[in-house]
Amino acid sequence: MTDWTAIPPGEPAAVRVGLEQRCYDVLIGTGLLAHAPDLIGARLGPARCAIVTDENVAAHHLTPLESRLATLGRHMGTVVLRPGETTKSFAALASLCERLLEMGLERGGLVLALGGGVIGDLTGLAASLVRRGVRFVQVPTTLLAQVDSSVGGKTGINTSQGKNLVGTFHQPSLVLADIGVLASLPAREFRAGYVEAAKYGLLGDAAFFRWLERNWPAVAAQERAALTHLVGTSVQGKADIVARDETEVGERMLLNLGHTFGHALEAWAGYSDRLLHGEAVAIGICLAFELSRELGLVDETSLARVAAHLAAAGLPTRIADIPGAPDPDAATLMRIMAQDKKVRDGRLTFILVRGIGAAFVSRDVSAATVQDFLARRIAVGRG
Numbered sequence: 001m002t003d004w005t006a007i008p009p010g011e012p013a014a015v016r017v018g019l020e021q022r023c024y025d026v027l028i029g030t031g032l033l034a035h036a037p038d039l040i041g042a043r044l045g046p047a048r049c050a051i052v053t054d055e056n057v058a059a060h061h062l063t064p065l066e067s068r069l070a071t072l073g074r075h076m077g078t079v080v081l082r083p084g085e086t087t088k089s090f091a092a093l094a095s096l097c098e099r100l101l102e103m104g105l106e107r108g109g110l111v112l113a114l115g116g117g118v119i120g121d122l123t124g125l126a127a128s129l130v131r132r133g134v135r136f137v138q139v140p141t142t143l144l145a146q147v148d149s150s151v152g153g154k155t156g157i158n159t160s161q162g163k164n165l166v167g168t169f170h171q172p173s174l175v176l177a178d179i180g181v182l183a184s185l186p187a188r189e190f191r192a193g194y195v196e197a198a199k200y201g202l203l204g205d206a207a208f209f210r211w212l213e214r215n216w217p218a219v220a221a222q223e224r225a226a227l228t229h230l231v232g233t234s235v236q237g238k239a240d241i242v243a244r245d246e247t248e249v250g251e252r253m254l255l256n257l258g259h260t261f262g263h264a265l266e267a268w269a270g271y272s273d274r275l276l277h278g279e280a281v282a283i284g285i286c287l288a289f290e291l292s293r294e295l296g297l298v299d300e301t302s303l304a305r306v307a308a309h310l311a312a313a314g315l316p317t318r319i320a321d322i323p324g325a326p327d328p329d330a331a332t333l334m335r336i337m338a339q340d341k342k343v344r345d346g347r348l349t350f351i352l353v354r355g356i357g358a359a360f361v362s363r364d365v366s367a368a369t370v371q372d373f374l375a376r377r378i379a380v381g382r383g
Helices: 036-044 055-071 090-102 117-132 143-149 179-184 187-204 206-220 224-244 251-256 259-268 277-294 300-312 330-337 367-379
Strands: 013-017 024-029 049-054 075-081 110-115 135-140 157-159 162-166 174-178 350-353 359-362
Touching: 013 224, 024 224, 036 055, 036 110, 036 135, 036 174, 049 055, 049 117, 055 075, 055 110, 055 179, 075 090, 090 117, 090 157, 110 117, 117 135, 117 143, 117 157, 135 143, 143 179, 143 187, 143 224, 162 259, 174 179, 179 224, 187 206, 187 224, 187 251, 187 277, 187 300, 187 350, 187 359, 206 224, 206 300, 224 251, 251 259, 251 350, 251 359, 259 277, 259 330, 259 350, 277 300, 277 350, 277 367, 330 367
Parallel strands: 024 174, 049 075, 049 110, 110 135, 135 174
Antiparallel strands: 013 024, 157 162, 350 359
16 A cells, blocks of 8 residues: 655655556646646647636636746647536537637647546546547646546536536546645535545545544645545545546446435536535435445444544535525436436446445345435435
């Protein structure tokens, strides 16, 4: 096991995503954004670069990146988009592709995705389509993107039917995870990203989850060693799974722990600030453990540990924790889940658990069982 905390200050850690001819590195450290053009040039050559970002990220991090690229004569232009999940749309995708072509982006060029999961997903999809595929670099600026969405090559946009239902697998050529930029995140966004790191412990690394239980305060305080360990362990866990199952035909489905429920809740909430993606996944993870408990697969102690830790991290753990009205109803959530990417032959796919660190894929739970379960969970805490 890599000791991420032993990385000397100033030296980035590196995780290799092993995909034969499409291998790439994920660099993790502080100060990477300031040196991004040089790091990119050293690994990928002196290609001309287009930047895609959003208004919030641009205000904090865009100018130095643009300036250094311009100094090197490699800045083609920048596209600044509106922040939020609603940007992951057909309209935004079409506009982005047009603007990249207007810049003169060639197959030898690079697109830099500077932002969180929304920017990474949308930019990766555009990069997979423009000129039938150009290279792109992920420069994730949120904790969620650094521990999860920037790695593995999933791209996508949302539709009225659900989240990420249109997309491709298009691997980045490099990922630069600068943990120093996380200091600019609102606390709520940081907490929402944390759940994706906790997910790795819950699905297959019980020792990592125990570490999280002990070290959450250091993570929340953004201590360098703790953040390096958190991001590095999460990325290594995902890289290992992606190398074995790139296109999610088997083991990679485990990475969706909590996401079938979470995506349905997120879509029901209209991809709004009422419920952030990570918050929806936190509730979804608890629902997956609760359903597993009802099916006799996991004990009450494990369920209680998970809920207690996520709550201690400031995350919602029940449907009743979603603010505002109206409440969802079970039938609506079931209709949304019927569009889930993992549905096979009309049967829902769930990631269930036999314990902390012991997740598995199941298609044996009937829709009627799930709908009854959801109806009862929705009722808890109301009244």
